[in-house]
Amino acid sequence: MIHLTDEILVAYVDGELSEETRRQVESLIARDAEAQSKVKVFRDTAVLLRLAFSEPEQADNVVHLQVRPKKDYLPRPSWTGSVAAAAAVIVFLAGVGFIITRGGADRADFMADVAAYHSVYAQETEHLAEVPASCKDHIEEWLGSRIGRTLTVPNLTGEGWAFEGGRLLAEADKPIAELLYTSPDRQPIALCITPSDQPKSPPTRYDPGHGMNAVAWDAGGHLYIIVGALSDAELDTLTDKVRRHFQIA
Template identity: 25%
Template sequence: MTTKHTIPSDEDLTAFIDGELTPEEAARIEAIVNEDESTAQRLEFLARASLPFEQAFAPLLSEAPREKLEAMLAAIPVKQSAKFGPVFTTRRRFLGALAASLVAGITIDRAVIGVGARFSAKDENSEWRGVVADYISLYSAETLAGPVPGREDQAAQLAGLDEKLGLSLSPEAVSLPGIDFKRALLLQYDGKPLAQIAYLDPETGPMALCIVRSDAGPKAPDLESRKGMNVAYWSNATHAFMLIGHAAADRMTAIAKGVRGRVAV
């Protein structure tokens, strides 16, 4: 295989999405994308990974040593792109979030990337689970450290999800046996609201129940593995659900079965 046809790395593909490559490199990657289906699929996946990582880590960022981080970031040269300058600026601002997260003890293996509007998903329900798995893989026990919110706080957080997703969730409905509720967030995937309810399992660490609107129709419960975690997933006529965590497959299946019977839509 010649250098010309070497499969580009995720870093190369991300730079291509952001318009940071030279015209020659951009043309080379575009040619590979047009010829190689696996590269095209990976580029599509990276282009659609639009979950707001910075929002999820905001509590930790507020405690980070900002002066030191800002001094480090100031030394990074800003390369402006005529086509995607604002995207790169956003990425550089988010480097602060990544650095702060690293100082807080979170392992992060890649930076957030923007949405490429010209790419579309081939399998929506599988695609969103992959994006969420990438996102949850950033979590550590420290990410979710702190006291468990009281029932009123839990109910208030869940109520914020109901209006956007057409859900009717209560703390009792989403409670997981022996696992602490930590927070409920309204995120976004491919322009659609996505509910994430995060938990901390004392035995295996972070766990999350995620829900997104879907018109793909009902699907019986199933199990898969993503990013070293087990994912129990199912859907009804209006929503797709996934429970993701590091617990063993049989335990994840049992937990998912319990919450599936309680979640009302």
């Protein structure tokens, strides 16, 4: 019996299933509203990432989906779990290009989308980060070169958060560095950094629902976002710590 796991749904979206298996999966999806929503997210993500990484040579470790010859589904390398985990947030982080040069309601709507889909991928445990924290030096060099600034990972252990790893997201031609942190019995939080047309803006807190809290600010030509299930006090503390870190770094 086929179960609609995220890997099956990603394989379905990628066109990796045989015709018979595809028909069975489609029949199951037609009766499963949650699976339908996930398929839409995965399809939207695939379109964005194919546009973003249409160059003949793609950067290493970029989360991406590619069209492959059709075949029966078989277990795939571990990065597919990362695609499933990251897919939802990638789709809505793609809106960052829209809000980088605009504020007010546009940014508030964007932050609501980020929070809504962070609440989805934050449930992941095994495939939370594309590159693990054990490769911190590589993450700093790799993601820093992509976003055009010297990048050092903020140490948030004093605030109770351990660095888990990172990944590269993208919207069109704009790279987004995502650093992920975990704490025992808490949902993960994310720090996202992407180039911005605004040289500077003060931290603005957002209450986008879904049990999430978020803050965004511009500094030195980059947009910074912290999002997670955090109290106002925790968010303020983390914002101060991250801002001080990048002023010194």
